[in-house]
Amino acid sequence: TDRILIAGSGQAGFQTAASLRQDGFESEILIIGEEPGLPYQRPPLSKGYIKDPNPDRLLFRNADFFEKNRIGLEDGRTVTGIDRADRTVTLSNGRTIAYGHLVLATGTRNRRLPLPGIDLDNVVGLRTLADAENLRERLAGASRLVVVGGGFIGLEVAATARAAGLHVTVLEATARLMSRVVSPPVSEYFYAVHTASGVDVRLNSLARAILDDGAGKAGGVETAEGERIPADLVLISAGVIPNAEIAEAAGLYVHDGVRVDDLLATEDPAISAIGDCASFPFGQEGLQIRLESVQNAIDQAKCLSRRLVGHPERYDKLPWFWSDQGPHKLQIAGLTAGADHHEIRGGVDDGKLSVQCFRLGELIGVETVNVPGDHMAARRLLSQPTPLTLEAVQASGFDLAALMK
Numbered sequence: 001t002d003r004i005l006i007a008g009s010g011q012a013g014f015q016t017a018a019s020l021r022q023d024g025f026e027s028e029i030l031i032i033g034e035e036p037g038l039p040y041q042r043p044p045l046s047k048g049y050i051k052d053p054n055p056d057r058l059l060f061r062n063a064d065f066f067e068k069n070r071i072g073l074e075d076g077r078t079v080t081g082i083d084r085a086d087r088t089v090t091l092s093n094g095r096t097i098a099y100g101h102l103v104l105a106t107g108t109r110n111r112r113l114p115l116p117g118i119d120l121d122n123v124v125g126l127r128t129l130a131d132a133e134n135l136r137e138r139l140a141g142a143s144r145l146v147v148v149g150g151g152f153i154g155l156e157v158a159a160t161a162r163a164a165g166l167h168v169t170v171l172e173a174t175a176r177l178m179s180r181v182v183s184p185p186v187s188e189y190f191y192a193v194h195t196a197s198g199v200d201v202r203l204n205s206l207a208r209a210i211l212d213d214g215a216g217k218a219g220g221v222e223t224a225e226g227e228r229i230p231a232d233l234v235l236i237s238a239g240v241i242p243n244a245e246i247a248e249a250a251g252l253y254v255h256d257g258v259r260v261d262d263l264l265a266t267e268d269p270a271i272s273a274i275g276d277c278a279s280f281p282f283g284q285e286g287l288q289i290r291l292e293s294v295q296n297a298i299d300q301a302k303c304l305s306r307r308l309v310g311h312p313e314r315y316d317k318l319p320w321f322w323s324d325q326g327p328h329k330l331q332i333a334g335l336t337a338g339a340d341h342h343e344i345r346g347g348v349d350d351g352k353l354s355v356q357c358f359r360l361g362e363l364i365g366v367e368t369v370n371v372p373g374d375h376m377a378a379r380r381l382l383s384q385p386t387p388l389t390l391e392a393v394q395a396s397g398f399d400l401a402a403l404m405k
Ligand code: FAD
Pocket: 007, 008, 009, 010, 011, 012, 013, 032, 033, 034, 035, 041, 042, 043, 044, 045, 046, 077, 078, 079, 080, 105, 106, 107, 108, 126, 127, 128, 153, 243, 246, 274, 275, 276, 277, 291, 292, 293, 294, 295, 297, 320, 321, 322, 323, 324
């Protein structure tokens, strides 16, 4: 069979199908998706959707698009097993389907914290549209929200809930917000703005237990120091786990996601993995990374599609990301985690911030808050083949826009 079978109907799975048709792939495309309904985008779920819910606006495309482009979708089903020798998969309904190529685009799921009380009724997570509906309904009847985990999603929800008048506490286990992915100046900026808007942000603060209110609901969260913070709603946003079990069971190499090469292929030439579930090579230093972003899902899907229609290209796209927290727009270009030098412009008093991140004398990334022009300039500059040296950026007065001229 020439059939391309896509496991996962999220951002990466949908984009693969759409790109394959654009690139002229003629044979059958079938998406198997665990979630019910048509593929949709997740970013609004922690942002505008809470205030202004409209599930139809989240859809990438309507049903017509799938019909016209002959993209098959079996929703509400999972791929439960892969038989690599036979090139077939088994579905949750027992059916077996053959593939010519299998695309793993299974994304991630929320990490479950092993805390006492975690199963209480009003302890929630946010990943899917169903989660967002649940959260939205519960927020409407809540007055005290505790968010466990000070990453992007937790902070976006915290800002929205606070603006709606709730009492909000954020517990972050590390010494700063979003510590895994942004530089210290950006963490400090967001600590300041969330605190100023009335969110109670606790750093170095670990949740130890969810407290039962006596009626089977969470009444609060107890920290490792023994403090009890009252709550009538608890959001757990403490990271994710890649959905890679079916790959591992099929004997593929899995380590923080499904391992792929720079063509996004696994060691089995008939199986590729893309998006949040895939661990791929990055940069010159032999790094293997996994990214959770719309950019990564879309660009990897496009790259894979090109290969599947006979035009293999190495995947080497610049990572970029955004997060809207209340009125503040954070944008990141490049991977900034390994930086050894930061150039900082602006701050909370200016209502905007630009952080240029250097490593070994080269610009590796730029983080901005409310400076979209710098972000766009950074994306173009960082996509160029020759890296920008610290001296060159310094000579421009650290003015990225000027460097583009
Ligand atoms: P997903 O979109 O997660 O799709 C994977 C799908 O596969 C899921 O539907 C899952 O149920 C399904 N699946 C899993 N296992 C199986 C199986 N065995 N068989 C069949 N189906 C299966 N990114 C940004 O860049 N900017 C943002 O502002 C931003 N905000 C976000 C806000 C929220 C609340 C969330 C949850 C994510 C956000 N992201 C954001 C991240 C972005 O949405 C993800 O990086 C992107 O969706 C990844 O696409 P994916 O297809 O790899 O995974």
